[in-house]
Amino acid sequence: MNSSDETSRLSRRSILAGLVSAVFSLPSVLALATTRGASKKFDTRFEMAVDIEIATQNGFRVRRPYAAVWLEDSTGKAIRTLSLWVQTGRRGPRWIPDLRRWFRDEQARMQTDGGDLVNTVASATREAGRYSFTWDGKNDKGKLVDQGEYTLYIEAARQHGTYQLIAQKLRIDTRPFKAELGGNIEIKGATVEFRKRK
């Protein structure tokens, strides 16, 4: 990593910090929560659901943007990737740095699928552009995290196209909440809900 990269990274950080505070939509309730039981583990009676809707133009198809949905802890360390969509090309997946924030220091998280085996999902017909993800309170290694403050990131990008980032601070304890996250040019809208497990 050279120094100009370092600089751009730092400036990006400060922009992100601005974004994070700007997007804050649950400030009073969540931020004022006491840190009682800070070392308590995530309560497994709960789960967090993230619903996103990809912006589509009515009646027209769009290429799905590259996107990543993940959580970071209060120190800014990525702890769990809920979803990652990238385009593959040439030999194997192109883990595009276009997903700038997710890509930062996540090379270690890359998973390489066997070349012969492609993965896909069978389901009843989905509605165009609607995707849901849930978080069970575990990190990428499968360990339950502590209760506390986390930030949810929804990042979307297109090669040679736009770059969008939604950030939402969340206080994870034993109080349910629901929030609408503002949309952007790629993600029409998103909601996050912390709720009792169904």
Added chain:
Amino acid sequence: MMAFGRRKTLYQHRADYEGVLGTSLEIQVGSRSKTAGREVEDQVLAEIDRLEGIFSVYRADSEFNLWQATRSVAVPVSSELAFVLSESEQWRTESNGAFLPVVEALTKVWRERALGALHDKLVDLDPSQPMWEVDLPALTATRLTEHPASLNAIAKGFIVDRCVEVAREVESVKQVLINIGGDLRHWGVGAAQVAVANPNDGAENSQPLCTVNLSNKAMATSGGYRRGFTVDGQRHSHIFDPVNMKPAINVKSVSCIAKTAMEADILATILGVLLPEEGLAFADRNDSVGAFVVGKTGNCYQNKAWEELRTPNRT
């Protein structure tokens, strides 16, 4: 998995779209050339556009909708429409009316009820009545029914098949996977590892109910958990049971494996209205048809052909 010496390094191309036939489209191509994947993508999109112009129920000017405006006359139709209409009629008879494209009439009534219509229009469907007559050699079709029909439960599978056909024609393509909104088909070397979504947990990253290794086969899934109607505060499946003319309640989700996506699509639709045991028995009429059923209480049922393709659970 296949393992020939020289064939480890296929160029992989993947493309994902939203808003294709009202749902999502996933294309995965393995080929020996850098450009074949792109070419497959272009050809697949062009083929979908062409077929949407034939089968769409949403486009007033689709060939199917124009044909639906006629009745009791033999109308010249495209070979694609003739084939799909003919297969529909054949499967209606074979399934004793469990496969019935004219349940669209019920869909229309329920859509109005969901929007607040108070009247309860009576729709009198007779599953034993032929819906239309097709002359395949002459490429004509005569519409007999008075009811509106939808080919959604068969055309999507047919379109997946056609996409695979055009993809494999592209030079140096060795492996293709087409997935339109959850209905899919694999062709070529290797296999696709297919995760079957849990109808009780619609999240993309949730644990799948099971995974299946699919090689040169197709899979379709039917279930009321993604689409439906809310009437008087109660949610109903968008799938109708032609026997009692009500939203299907016998199963939560059904997945079928067959040689073609069209057959898988039809079978999933049929099993989607039958009881689990009846459904598996229907699937077993053909040895190579795999079936996996999630009953209304969440119990899972599978036949032998399905079990043989299942991969061990990763927990």
